[in-house]
Amino acid sequence: MSEQRFGEFVAVRREGDGHVAELAMDRPKAMNAVSTEMARSLGAACAALAADPSVRVVVLTSTAERAFCVGADLKERNSLSDAELVRQRPTTRGAYGGVLVLPMPTIAAVHGFALGGGFELALACDMIVADETAVVGLPEVSVGVIPGGGGTQLLPRRVGAARAAELIFTARRVEAAEALSLGLVDSLVPAGQDTAEALALAARMAANSPVGLRAAKRALRLGHGMDLAAGLEIEDAAWRTVAFSGDRAEGVAAFNEKRKPNWPGE
DSSP states (O other), X not given: OEEEEETTTEEEEEOTTSOEEEEEEOOGGGTTOBOHHHHHHHHHHHHHHHTOTTOOXXXXXXXXXXXXXXXXXHHHHHHOOHHHHHHHHHHHHHHHHHHHTOXXXXXXXXXXXXXXXXXXXXXXXXXEEEETTOEEEOOGGGGTOOOOSSHHHHHHHHHOHHHHHHHHHHOOOEEHHHHHHHTSSSEEEOTTOHHHHHHHHHHHHHTSOHHHHHHHHHHHHHXXXXXXXXXXXXXXXXXXXXXXXXXXXXXXXXXXXXXXXXXXOO
């Protein structure tokens, strides 16, 4: 396994052919509370992954035993003046936005607490695999703020406006089984298996065309919320980017020759 560090608290790990990248939050003593430094490192790691054409799928993980991420570092936040908080905001947004705009499929592997900004990082991914210890929620109004890492926009896209309102306004924590039933997570696995299951799912995705994966994600993301006619135009534009690609030619050839494709990725 190769590992690239981004500051003290973030690592990118890759095995084998490197097509699946594990983006690991590595601040276990603070249960991955997102400090300014950690936010900066997450943004930098996402920028590097986005620019790497060899990466086909990203899995967001945690090295903390008891948590995926507990959200903003409130101890640091308490020490900031108003002016410092304003200056910190672009860095914080860069972390959440960095995950959200990754061009390849993304999977969050969640165990333990995924609260506030921690759950927002998971929501920024395309899919969430959670284990039985997971506890998720957006409790920001209980400390006098609102979800500011995309939660007010991403949660209703998952569960609908009324359900999102209930969860955000009550600030309640949701345990794993209910989280699955509400659609807050996409699959539930035994305790301790979230990362392994997410990496296995990522490997199945990464066997497919990298050009196709990115174009399909683009169509899914851009088309969401559009009326059908506009969505179909977005899909057609994405189709045109792959229809004349080397991946499409290789995919058709491999199918006809009854072999695995060797994707050129262009």
